[in-house]
Amino acid sequence: MKKLLVLGAGTAGTMVVNKLSHVLDRDEWKITIVDQNETHYYQPGFLFIPFGIYGKNDVIKPKRDFIPPGVEMIVSEIEMIEPEHNRVRIAKDNRYLNYDFLVIATGTHPRPEETPGLTEHEWRKSIHDFYTIEGTTILARHLRHWPGGRMVVNIMETPFKCPVAPLEFVFLADWYFHTQGIRDRVDLTLVTPLPGAFTKPRAARLLGNILEEKNIAVIPEFFVERVDPDQKLLVSYDEQEVPYDLLVTVPVNMGAEVIERSGLGDELNHVPVDKHTFLSTQFDNIFALGDAANLPTSKAGSVAHFAVEVFTENFLRYIDGLEMIHAFDGHANCYIESGFGKGILIDFNYDVEPLPGKYPLPGIGPFSLLQESELNHWGKMMFRWMYWNILLKGKEMPITAQMSMAGKWT
Amino acid sequence: MPVREIAGKTVEFDGEGFMVNPDDWTPEIAEELAKEEGIDQLTDLHWKVIEFCRSDFQTRGEPPTLRRITKAGGVPTKELFALFPKGPAKKVARIAGLGKPQGCV
Numbered sequence: 001m002k003k004l005l006v007l008g009a010g011t012a013g014t015m016v017v018n019k020l021s022h023v024l025d026r027d028e029w030k031i032t033i034v035d036q037n038e039t040h041y042y043q044p045g046f047l048f049i050p051f052g053i054y055g056k057n058d059v060i061k062p063k064r065d066f067i068p069p070g071v072e073m074i075v076s077e078i079e080m081i082e083p084e085h086n087r088v089r090i091a092k093d094n095r096y097l098n099y100d101f102l103v104i105a106t107g108t109h110p111r112p113e114e115t116p117g118l119t120e121h122e123w124r125k126s127i128h129d130f131y132t133i134e135g136t137t138i139l140a141r142h143l144r145h146w147p148g149g150r151m152v153v154n155i156m157e158t159p160f161k162c163p164v165a166p167l168e169f170v171f172l173a174d175w176y177f178h179t180q181g182i183r184d185r186v187d188l189t190l191v192t193p194l195p196g197a198f199t200k201p202r203a204a205r206l207l208g209n210i211l212e213e214k215n216i217a218v219i220p221e222f223f224v225e226r227v228d229p230d231q232k233l234l235v236s237y238d239e240q241e242v243p244y245d246l247l248v249t250v251p252v253n254m255g256a257e258v259i260e261r262s263g264l265g266d267e268l269n270h271v272p273v274d275k276h277t278f279l280s281t282q283f284d285n286i287f288a289l290g291d292a293a294n295l296p297t298s299k300a301g302s303v304a305h306f307a308v309e310v311f312t313e314n315f316l317r318y319i320d321g322l323e324m325i326h327a328f329d330g331h332a333n334c335y336i337e338s339g340f341g342k343g344i345l346i347d348f349n350y351d352v353e354p355l356p357g358k359y360p361l362p363g364i365g366p367f368s369l370l371q372e373s374e375l376n377h378w379g380k381m382m383f384r385w386m387y388w389n390i391l392l393k394g395k396e397m398p399i400t401a402q403m404s405m406a407g408k409w410t
Numbered sequence: 411m412p413v414r415e416i417a418g419k420t421v422e423f424d425g426e427g428f429m430v431n432p433d434d435w436t437p438e439i440a441e442e443l444a445k446e447e448g449i450d451q452l453t454d455l456h457w458k459v460i461e462f463c464r465s466d467f468q469t470r471g472e473p474p475t476l477r478r479i480t481k482a483g484g485v486p487t488k489e490l491f492a493l494f495p496k497g498p499a500k501k502v503a504r505i506a507g508l509g510k511p512q513g514c515v
């Protein structure tokens with residue numbers, strides 16, 4: 001029996017075992033997946049919790065419900081990857097798991113302790129995050145009784161997962177404070193190390209305009225060195241200061257510690273891979289998928305989905321000794337919630353920036369690209385149903401893995 | 411600014427002022443580009459960072475991030491901001507004749 005071992009049963013790992021368990025011969029292959037957690041979190045839902053749109057129960061389901069029959073699931077912390085011995089040590093019973101092929105899908109995670117001052121006595125009092133289930137539920141409680149003041153949303157370092165989430169957060173905050181009747185008492189500011197609202201020019205322009213219309217200030221190219229929790233200040237490396245009453249931070253994001261311990265990561269513990277095939281640059285039987293990989297595209301569930309499609313096709317060739325002919329193009333497709341029941345959709349890849357147009361059917365849509373619409377908002381809300389029922393289970397989606405230029409206006 | 415004369419050479423630049431071909435680079439070009447970035451004199455410490463970035467680019471094929479210059483190049487982030495004010499990773503990549511760092515997408 002050949003052994004395929006998948007590390008991490010999040011978005012990417014779960015999709016991979018669902019895809020491959022259908023196409024790999026059960027008499028020849030044993031598939032095992034390991035995760036430290038019994039619960040699957042729908043992370044895109046974390047955005048909506050602070051504003052009372054979703055509750056905790058809307059974003060959790062048991063991981064086992066999504067692991068197909070015939071795939072072994074082990075709940076345990078992964079302690080060490082030993083590529084020279086083709087094996088992985090897990091905490092449970094100090095076991096070693098051998099593999100012929102390894103897929104690393106351990107994701108990327110917020111590390112607030114990387115920034116001095118962040119996780120001291122003001123953590124989860126005047127300093128909050130929405131990238132974890134604890135953080136986002138505590139923030140929801142805090143916002144319900146917040147009287148207003150200076151709210152600063154900041155990004156500590158790039159890359160971080162779901163690069164549009166902080167923007168969506170300020171858009172929704174603007175809407176939320178309006179409905180609470182206190183928008184005039186709230187000063188909203190987004191502080192980012194990026195040169196503007198987004199990296200790609202046309203999307204940055206559109207999003208910049210919407211921020212301005214909503215009276216949300218942006219402080220770009222601000223690299224935070226530390227937070228002063230007593231004076232309530234963000235302090236940059238070049239000694240500029242931004243004061244806040246309430247800080248909502250997107251902490252430094254880093255890959256799993258086991259990647260660092262095993263010597264498989266870059267400075268942020270992301271695994272260097274070929275950007276078209278996801279094959280490790282160090283070992284020819286290791287792949288990294290999803291947020292765990294150091295790809296130069298967005299760290300997002302939609303990217304993981306397209307990546308897994310390409311990977312599956314390639315893997316079937318690779319195990320037969322054939323060349324991997326399918327090349328991932330960095331395709332990303334993100335709904336951006338813009339508040340007041342509207343949303344924006346962007347579709348892009350390694351080479352093509354987000355452009356206006358219609359999606360997925362050229363000229364028809366129903367979704368509008370790079371433009372605000374109510375339907376785009378519904379697309380975002382429907383995404384949760386799609387995530388649990390189609391995406392995770394590895395079923396076919398009516399969209400292609402490769403980005404298409406059809407329907408885009410250049 | 412596609413092609414222009416700089417430090418006695420004809421060099422191709424991209425729309426954002428980054429050199430297209432890192433092999434065209436010379437230390438004299440670096441001095442000119444530094445002036446354009448408001449750095450009148452490149453000190454030994456500047457050169458240490460520039461040389462690290464160039465050699466890192468040789469082995470990895472992309473300009474290093476701020477975190478990488480700090481961790482692998484051994485220059486504290488705070489010092490990098492003093493040497494190359496505002497956005498050190500971007501600034502040093504430009505002066506070292508490398509492309510624009512990928513940043514975040």
Ligand SMILES: Cc1cc2nc3c(=O)[nH]c(=O)nc-3n(C[C@H](O)[C@H](O)[C@H](O)COP(=O)(O)OP(=O)(O)OC[C@H]3O[C@@H](n4cnc5c(N)ncnc54)[C@H](O)[C@@H]3O)c2cc1C
Pocket residue numbers: 007008009010011012013034035036037042043044045046047076077078079105106107108130131132161162165256257258289290291292299300301302303304334335
């Ligand atoms: C607030 C927020 C909003 C978002 N919004 C969107 C959106 O609108 N659209 C979109 O496409 N994406 C969005 N994302 C991003 C999306 O959730 C992630 O990109 C996606 O989940 C990545 O999947 P993954 O499998 O790579 O990582 P994950 O889903 O994070 O899974 C990693 C798994 O590895 C496990 N693991 C890690 N280390 C170990 C270890 N040592 N031992 C055992 N197990 C381990 C973890 O328990 C986890 O289950 C959002 C994310 C956040 C935080």
